Amino acid sequence: MSSISIDKEKCKGCGLCVKACPKKVIEISADESNKSGYFVADPVRMQDCIGCTFCALMCPDVCITVEK
């Protein structure tokens, strides 16, 4: 079992993590936004996460932590 956590207040909803994830774990939320007004990344299929860190490697705002 692996998982990620996203610092949603830092997230800018850019979607680079969504593109990088080979397991389609992450989506950009259609309704949850942060204080800066960005719709944030949401790991909707966390059970599929393999802990590869690709999402974190591409996140320009360094808001993802990965556990494996």
Add this chain to the structure above:
Amino acid sequence: MAVVFEKTKMLTDVNFHYCPGCTHGIAHRLIAEALEELGCEGKAIGIAPVGCAVFAYKYFNCDMQQVAHGRAPAAATGVKRVCPDKVVFVYQGDGDLASIGTAEIIHAAARGENITVIFINNAIYGMTGGQMAPTTLIGQKTTTSPHGRDASVSGNPIKVCELLSTLDGPSYIARCALSDPANVMKAKKAITKGLKNQIEGKGFSLIELLSTCPTNMGITPIAALDYVKNEMTKIFPLGVYKDIDAAQK
């Protein structure tokens, strides 16, 4: 479960001011991680440019100096010569390094100054609103080339790695792309190599990172990564352009 990825201590907790999806953030993280892994805490000094990375001094957990447009290699020369035991890195965009700062970078490289330059090539002037850069591709639309860059009017893109690798001074010159996880990992290795060369006293190194400016390219962050991978790498091929270690083998 163990933590396999977390934010490096060499970055502060200040949120980046960059636009969503801008790869300046990835470049910052890679430099900071490489500095941490090389044990440069308390030993690194960064030189921030004019350009979107002008506030880089707020983001790195080390001493930083922000300098006049294009002059970062000259400032770094002074810092490194006065503090030879510090690890001095320079961070410059393509407008900063390849346009107004052409003289400084060429002569720092020619002198083989013992500094590490990270060159962000996003093929455009980001901070000032998307004007044509020396690295803008032929046909690329910018605010000052609204019909696409025309070589007969503006010349061809300047290939910085190719140009500098003709000099005797540099120890390591490489071009990487921040387009996908595999290339980001390669970029980290190249940055680490450049910093290690400095620590070992081997002299000047420059790592060019093909980057995005989704805001001024007028495309989504994901489309901008595809542009780097599919279009920019055709004009700016990835690879190692100079490596004195490889040459000695």
